[in-house]
Amino acid sequence: MTTTRRLTGFKPTGHLHLGNLLGALRPLIAAQAATESIALIADLHALTLEHDPERVRAHTLEQATVMLAAGVDPERTPIVVQSHVPEHTGLHYLLECVTGFGEAARMIQFKEKSAGRGHVRLSLLTYPVLMAADILLYDIQQVPVGEDQNQHLELARTIATRFNGRYGETFTVPEGVRPDSAARVMDLADPTAKMGKSQGTGQIGLLDPPQTVRRTIARAVTDELAVVRRDRERQPGVTNLIDILAECTGREPSDPYSYGALKREAADAVEALLTPIRKRHAEFAADPAHVRKILADGAARIRPRAQATVRRTRAALGLLD
Incomplete structure (x- = not known):
C-alpha cells in the first residue's frame, strides 16, 4: 500500500499562533499515522523582506520546539529546516529556468508586499519558485493550502507539468488539500x-x-x-x-x-x-541541543530523496554529471 506524501510549511517570521495550531499543526498531527508527512520550517522564505537575523534564528528553533510540544512526532514526521537541505536552493534555480518572469511577477503576495517599497529584494519575486522547489523536491502528492497560498500551489503545478512535458516525466504534480471550514x-x-x-x-x-x-x-x-x-x-x-x-x-x-x-x-x-x-x-526548550539533533536527523532522513530529485532534474535538463 502506497502512503501519501504530504508537506506542511511554516515561515519563521514570528511566533506560532492559534490559527497555525488549528489550521495547520493539528491537521498535520492528525495525519501522521496515515501519511508520509514533512513539517518544513521555511527559513529561506523569511529572508525575502527586511529582517533581524537573530530573530529568524530564534523563531526557527522556537517553531521546532513548539511543533514537538504540540504533538508532532519526529519519528513519523521529520521536522526539517529548509536551509539545512541545500537541494532546496539547487532545485530553485533549475526551476527558474522553466518559469516565466510574468508568472512570478503576477503573484498576489509579491504585488502586495512590494507595493510602495523603494528597495524590493529579488528573492521576493522569485520565492514562489523556491516554494515550488520545496514541494517538488520530495515528490509531494498533497499540500494543505488556504486561499492565500492557492496561487503559489498552482504555480508549482504549472511548473511541474511544463517541465514534464518538455523534458520527460520528472516531477510529481501535487494536489491541494483544503483545511476544514473552521480552520481559518x-x-x-x-x-x-x-x-x-x-x-x-x-x-x-x-x-x-x-x-x-x-x-x-x-x-x-x-x-x-x-x-x-x-x-x-x-x-x-x-x-x-x-x-x-x-x-x-x-x-x-x-x-x-x-x-x-x-x-x-x-x-x-x-x-x-x-x-x-x-x-x-x-x-523541550530546556534542552535545545536535543531539539537541534531532531532537526539534524530530520534533514538527514529526507535528504536522499531531495538529492535524487536534483540529479533527475539535472539529467533531464542536459547538465553533465
Whole structure:
C-alpha cells in the first residue's frame, strides 16, 4: 500500500499562533499515522523582506520546539529546516529556468508586499519558485493550502507539468488539500483579517501566558446585534469566536444570547488547549541541543530523496554529471 506524501510549511517570521495550531499543526498531527508527512520550517522564505537575523534564528528553533510540544512526532514526521537541505536552493534555480518572469511577477503576495517599497529584494519575486522547489523536491502528492497560498500551489503545478512535458516525466504534480471550514482563524481585533504572526493586535500566541490569552479574547471585537450566531458578513467577530470555540471543543456555544459568556467559553477552551503545549514546550526548550539533533536527523532522513530529485532534474535538463 502506497502512503501519501504530504508537506506542511511554516515561515519563521514570528511566533506560532492559534490559527497555525488549528489550521495547520493539528491537521498535520492528525495525519501522521496515515501519511508520509514533512513539517518544513521555511527559513529561506523569511529572508525575502527586511529582517533581524537573530530573530529568524530564534523563531526557527522556537517553531521546532513548539511543533514537538504540540504533538508532532519526529519519528513519523521529520521536522526539517529548509536551509539545512541545500537541494532546496539547487532545485530553485533549475526551476527558474522553466518559469516565466510574468508568472512570478503576477503573484498576489509579491504585488502586495512590494507595493510602495523603494528597495524590493529579488528573492521576493522569485520565492514562489523556491516554494515550488520545496514541494517538488520530495515528490509531494498533497499540500494543505488556504486561499492565500492557492496561487503559489498552482504555480508549482504549472511548473511541474511544463517541465514534464518538455523534458520527460520528472516531477510529481501535487494536489491541494483544503483545511476544514473552521480552520481559518481571524484576528480577534480585526476579524476581517487572517490571524498572523507579525501583524495585528488580536493574535493568540501558542506560548502566551494565560492572562494574555484571556485579555486578548475579552477584548475581541464583536458588534451591536447582541446575537450569538454565525454570520460572516454582518458578524465576523462573533463568527470567529464561535469557530474558535467549536474548533477547540467540538461544540457550539452554550449561551446563544451573551457575548460575555461566549468570550468566557472561548477563553476556557483555548486555555485548555494551550496549557499542555506550554508545559511540554518548557521541557523541550530546556534542552535545545536535543531539539537541534531532531532537526539534524530530520534533514538527514529526507535528504536522499531531495538529492535524487536534483540529479533527475539535472539529467533531464542536459547538465553533465
